[in-house]
Structure formats: C-alpha cells, structure tokens
Amino acid sequence: MTEMPIAALIALIVAAVLLVVVGVVLIIGVATRRVRVSGRPAGDGDPDDEELPDEASTLLSMLPDISILVDEQDEVVRCSPGAYRLGVVQEDAIVGKEILDAIHETRARGGKRQFDLTTDTPERYAAERDKGSAVKTQSVRRPNWLKVTVGRINAQFVIVLVEDVSDSVRFAQVRDAFITNVSEQLLGPTEALAKLADSLEQGEPDRERIAEDARQVRSSCGKLNHMVSDLLLLIRAQEPITPSSANRLAVMDQLRKTVDRLTPQAEQAGVMLRLSGDDTLVVNDEGGQIDSAVTKLIENAIGYSKEGGVVSVSASKTQDGGRASIRVIDQGVGIAKKDQARIFERFYRGAGQSERTADGVGLGLAIAKHVALTHHGDIAVWSTPGQGSTFTLTLPLAQ
Template sequence: MRSIRWRLMLTYCAVTLLSTAALSTVLLRAVERSYVDERLQVLQAHATLIKSNLSAAAGLETPDVEFACLCRRLSQCLRTRVVLSALDGRRIVDTAQEATGSGSEQQPCAPERFQCRTCHGAALGPSQLHVTVPVEVGEEAYLLTVSSPRTGLEQIMARIHAATAMALLVALGLIGLISLSLSSGITAPLVRMSRMARRMAEGDLDQQVEVAGNDEVADLAASFNNMAERIRQAMNALAEEKGKLETVLAQMADGIIVTDTRGRIGVVNPAGERLLGIPAGSMLGQQVYGPTFNPDLQRAVTRALAGKTVEEEVRLHHPQPMVLGVHASPFRDAEGLTQGAIVLVQDRTEMRRAVKLQREFIANASHELRTPVASLQATVDTLVDGAKDDPEARDRFLETLSRETVRLSSLLTNLLDLSRLEASGPVKKNLVDLAGAWQDVLALASPLLATRELDIQADIPEGLAVPADYTQLIQVLANLLDNAIKHTPDGGEIRVAAFREGDRVCIRVADTGAGIPEAEQARVFERFYRVDKARSRALGGTGLGLAIAREVVEAHGGTIAVESAPGKGSAFLVALPATFSGDPEPA
C-alpha cells in the first residue's frame, strides 16, 4: 500500500510540473514570436533599403549585372541573404548560393506571396526568416527577397530551454521538500492514530493522539481520542461485568454449560467441570455430541437447540455414580432466533439419597412399629379369648404387654428425638463436667444394670469439661452405655474413658461383647440397622440409638467412630471440640 504522504508529495510535484511546463510553453512561444517579429521588422527595413537602391540604378545598360553587384554589396553590409528574381522566374542573384558556390536552379517564391513569413524547405534553405517585396525599375518588375537564418533564434531558445529545465528541476526539488514537509504534517497524526488503533486492537487502551492546531486533522484526532476514551470506558464496564459474571458462575453450586447452535461448548463454570468430571480445557470448543459426554445430556442439548425446554434427570457412572438434574433451554437473540443452548446441571445425588433414606426410614419405622403393635394385638386377642381366666397365662401375657409397650414407647421416643434433632437449630452449648454427667447416666441406667452382672469401670478426670448441650450429651452417653450393656454378656466388662487430645475432648466406651464384623461397621450408625436383628429385638433395641448418637455428635461439630473385631468386643470413640465456637451461654 502506497503511503498517503508520498501520494500527496507526488501529486504536488505533478501539479507543479504540469503548471511549470504549461507556463514555460507559453513563455517560450511568446519569446519566439517576439524575436521573429523583431527580425521580420529588421528584414523589412533591409528590403526597403535595397529596393530604394535598386530603383536608383534604373537606366543602366546591363541592369542585371549591376543589380547583382549591388545586391552582393548590400548583402555583405547588412549580413543578410538577398535573392533578386525576374517575374518570369529567372533568378538574377542569390547571395547565399554564390557564397557556397552552388549553381543549381532555385524556384523563387510566387509573386502573390509578397509578405513577411518564415520559409522552410529547398527554396531558401533550412529554416529561414524572409521578407519578399516587389521592385519596379523603370519598366521592369522584380521580386526582392531578404532573409536571414533562424540560427540565432534557435540558440537563444536552446539557452532558454536549458534555463527553464534547470529552473524546473530546482522548483521540483523545492516543491518536493515543501510538499514532503506539508504531507508529513498531515500524515504524521494519521500514522500516530494508526499505531494507536493497532495498540488498541492488541488491548492497550491507554492511548492518546496529541495534534496541535484546529484543522480537520486535529478534529479527527480529537474525535479519535474521544472514541478511544469511550471504548476504554465500555471495555472497563464490560470487564467489570464479565468479572461479576465469572464470580457468580464460579460461586454457583450448580453447573452452567453454554453451547452455540452447533453444540460447541463456549462457557462452562467450575461446578460444571466438577459435576461432569471433565476439565474445562477438554470441553471448551468441543461439541457436546462427542464420546466424552453422556448421551442423555446430548439429547437434552439437541432438543434445546430445536427450541424446546428440557427438564430431566441424568445418571452418570464416571468418575463416580451421580444423579444430575438437567435443565436445558434455548437462548435467543433480539429477533427470536436461537443462538445456542443453556444447560443448568444440579447435583441431585444427595437429594435422591435422602429421598431413598426417607422411604427406607418410613418403611423401617412402619415395620418396627408394626411388630410391637401386632404383638400387643395378639396378646390382647388371646386374653379376650379366655386366657384372662387362667392366672398363669394372664400373668405371662400381661408381662408381654408390658414389655412390648415399653419397646413401643422407646421406639416412639427415639423417633421423636430424631425428628427434634433434624428440626432444631444451632446447638446451645454450656460447659458440661464429664464426671458429673457420667454419674447421671449411671443413675438412668441403674434399672437395666440391676438385671445384669457387668463390671463397669470409668476413667474420667475431675474437672474435665466439654462445651455441649447437657441433655443431648447425656443422651449420647446413655445410648452408648445402653448399646454396650445389651451386647455384653454377663460377667463382661465395660470401660469408659475421657481425655483431652489436642483441641478435642474424647470419650471412649468399650465393651467385651461379640464384636462387629468389619463389613458391618460402616453401617452401624444407620437408622434401624442391626448387626444381629433377632438378638437386638429380643433385647428391646430399636436400631436408632447409635443413629441418634451420631446426629447429636455431628451437630456439636464432632465425630464418632467404631473399632471392633468379632469376638473381641467393640469400642466407640466420640471426639468433641474442646472450645466454644462462639461465646458460651450461661448455664
């Protein structure tokens, strides 16, 4: 691409050259015409002088000879060529031919052309200025032609041409420098604006073009600077909005995936990466129809691109089993044309697991309630049918009624405890002395302990306290002790220990019961789960004690775990924070 500066300079030079050439042509023509007119006037005067001399020589015996001599002398004096011809075409004298020794016959000019003119050709030789006048000598008439060569004119014109050419070259040089300076003054701001535009295209928006003056280029620079400032503000606003959008997308727990009309992924947030188990680098720019993506997800995107809104669940098996809720819908431009699809991905794994657990809980609770109710119904029916009349049978059935009533009451109490724990807010903690709390637990368990022969030992330092809800902590310790009592045979031991370990207060309840198989240990804290269902029911267990203990401990920010081996007993370890997470509340 040719520079504007050079094009302007060449334009200036061309205009100057054409103008100078035209002016030079006019001036040269005027100089030439002036010179010719002056020479013709001189020749006219010479012709008049020779004519008067010839007229004075009338009456000579040999006029032609005398005329020839006279013409030769005057030609030498006037330094002009003189040609004298008769009207019949006979040439009397031609001083130029005699000087060169040429004797060829020449044709004179026609008599009707008695005027001043420039003659070219063989008649008078190369390029001559001449004047032809009639001469009457007595009764004879002649034609007198006086001429001079154009050599002087040609030399003068050559010098003028050379001077004009030199002047033109100098003028072109000066005009070139001046036009280069002027064009540089015009194009320099344009060059700066061009560089500025390139830098802006590369992202550098902190640019300004400084141009002095108040001409059109300065106006253009001011407009350009104003445009750059507006672009800078728009880009800053866009970057701010983009930052907000990226922050929102990054903080969202739900995954967002945006595709174009061909299914190519253009946007995916961190939650989308996590839920799909695919890095963003492997998704961006790729089509959702590739083998990496779930077929159900592909179908949802296809339907969304077709203009439909899709709501369904997708099950993934890699990198881990998950249930995802997928909401796919098209997004359109201002004209209503579909530009792509937006897919919202929600992790519904825990929700589905909770629903499953709820269903299992309802089924288990119904089953657990049905068993004592059925036993009560059967016992009552038996008594009604006549067993009440047999004292021994009546006492046995009444004992059964009492046992099943206690079991049903315990089950309902545990269910209410679980419901209360799930519905309650933050735990209200106070410093609870563990030694005193343990004594309260022993007092609660004394009726059950009276029926068993167990060795219970406790190692709880005096003054060891833990921030907790007193009633809930008592419930945890009571449930752990109740579980140990029920699963430890007579003659067995139960060891309770409490100690400080780092920022935790630990409570350990160990028994010498039958133990728990390793495969069952992960499930002992599930609701209604029993390792030995028949034995647990026989002992009056509800299957909720350990589940309640876990709910309470986790609500306090602690953990509960089990260590066990078949035939070697079990040990439950509770770890609670040793300090308040906030200010303690008054007891």
C-alpha cells in the same frame, strides 16, 4: 539538524515510560479477568480463548444452590466446593453419565433439563477423617439426594445447578418408617391382650396361664414403649442444624452430664464408666441431639460389656483441627465383620445378644448415625469379636 532541548527530551522520555506503564497495567488487568477455558491457561495467544461473560459471573455469585460451569470440552471451569463432597465433580470433571448427557443435549438443543439424582459422598472424605490412623474403621454410607437443573448460557458455557434435598428425603423416610414399624409392633401387644382376654373368659381360669399371659402383655408393651421413644428420637435427629451463637455446646460439659446420668445403669451392670477429653471443644447442637447420640453409644457399650468391664468415653480434636472426635470404647463381645456394614440400619440387630440387650429394638445406632449426618459429621466403628468395639462420632467444631 537543530538539537532538541534537554527539557523537551526529558518530557518525551517520561511520556514514553507512562505509555509503557499504562500498557502493562491494561494487559495485566485483562489477563487477571480471563478464566481457564478449553483446557488451556487464558492469555496464551490462542484466538479461541474467551472471557467468562460478565452476566455469568454475576449469576454465579448470586445463586443460593451449588453451581457448576462447564465449557465446550466438558471441563469444569468454576464450581461451588459442595459439588466435590456431593460426588458430582471430581478432578475438574463432571462425574456421572446422566449429568453429562444432559449437558450435551442442552448444549445442542438449548432449553433446560431437570431431573433427580442420587450420589454417594466420595470415600476420600472418609479417608481424610482417618488420615494418619493405622486402624481401618467401618463408616456409614452417606447417600445424597439431589435435584439437578442443566441450562445453556451460550454456545460455549453450560451451567449445572444442584439442590441438595437429602435432609428432607431422610426426614420423610424416617416418618414413613415410623408409621410402618409402629403398626407392625402393635401386633405383639394386641395378640398378647387377646390371649389374656381368652384366658379370663374361661369358666375356670388357669391362674398360672393368666399370669404368663399378663407377663407377655407387660413385656410387649414395654418393648413398644421403648420403640416409640427411640423412633421419636430418630425423627428429631433428622431436624436440620443451623449453626449460630445460640446453639453452641461445650462437648465435655455435655459428656459429663450424659456419663453422670448413665452411671447408675453401668453400676447395675457391673461396668465402670471413665471420661476424659479436651475442655476447649465446642460444637453446634439443637434439641439435645448429641446427648441422644452419645447416650445410645454408651448404653450399647454397657449392654455388650461383661461384668467388671470398662467403658471409656473421650473427646479430642481431629488432626485437621476442624472437628471434634467423640469416642466410646468398650471391652465387650465385639461385632462380627459381616454385621459391621449393617449395624447403623434401622431395626437391624446382629448376633450375640445378651440378657441386657434382649429388649432392644435396633434403633440406637441409627439415631447416632442420623445425628452425625444432620450435623454434617460422621460416625464409624472399629470392632473385633472378643476384643470390644470403638465407636467414633466426628462433628464439625463451631466457628
């Protein structure tokens, strides 16, 4: 047999190598486009494995709402990060029977299902906030109001779209509460005015009685003015915050202004205000909402402190480095355990009211709570009767 020329042999070897390289590249390209389906890594040779349809990938990348893609075994193949914080997805599985039932029905019959759903933000996110702390705090409940749409893509994939309408629901609730509570609170001043009118209409009026009725009118009107002012703050605290370069706020600059404004009130009560913190902290804020929240926390601390007490205000970066933590610490009477779960409710007032807090209407902490929620932050309380209280307002740092 004639020997193959060396040049031809080299060409043959090079061609073979190129074929192998091209084959490897093609295999890698296909493997990287595969997704995890049916609970197994794609590309393991199972004939049931399928690639995610191109139209589904394109759709998911364009959707403005939170999206979740579920396979035929109800496993979450792909989802938006917000699905975890809204309590819809946990450990690559759908949470909640109502969504699962809709997935099963849609997969079997086609079409789509739409319904409203209320969830709670998982406790683990609050736990992450307090990670590394030995002090257990009482945090606010964070319900999420969602509009859910479930639709079938093909025989294998079902898509779940979630629209978070919590901000608009909270705003509507506060608006309705405003109307209801103002109507109820108007009864006090009108009754007091009616009594004063009766006294003045008497032939020989009792001056002492008239004076007492007038004091009642003044007190009722003062309380009503306080309530209307706080309700307006509460409504403003519902307004959504869109982070931008135009609404960046230096935390310590704001705290200095707030503390300076409240110092005369503290001095009148015989309480000292102390401020410390990190001057590098910057957050996003609109319409002075953070000032309103911190003002209410400090006013509460002053109101429940004993004469000669100290209220400390501080700001620092959280351990994860992504949030600002504003703390207001007092040495006051503290809050009973049974009251701690309810103190952030509108118009709730616990036991232990003092002369300085008697005219309050129970909206201060509700304002602070809604400011925290609107800013995608959190607020928590630690307290022990007789040892004082610590309120912690946590806000995302501006990016």
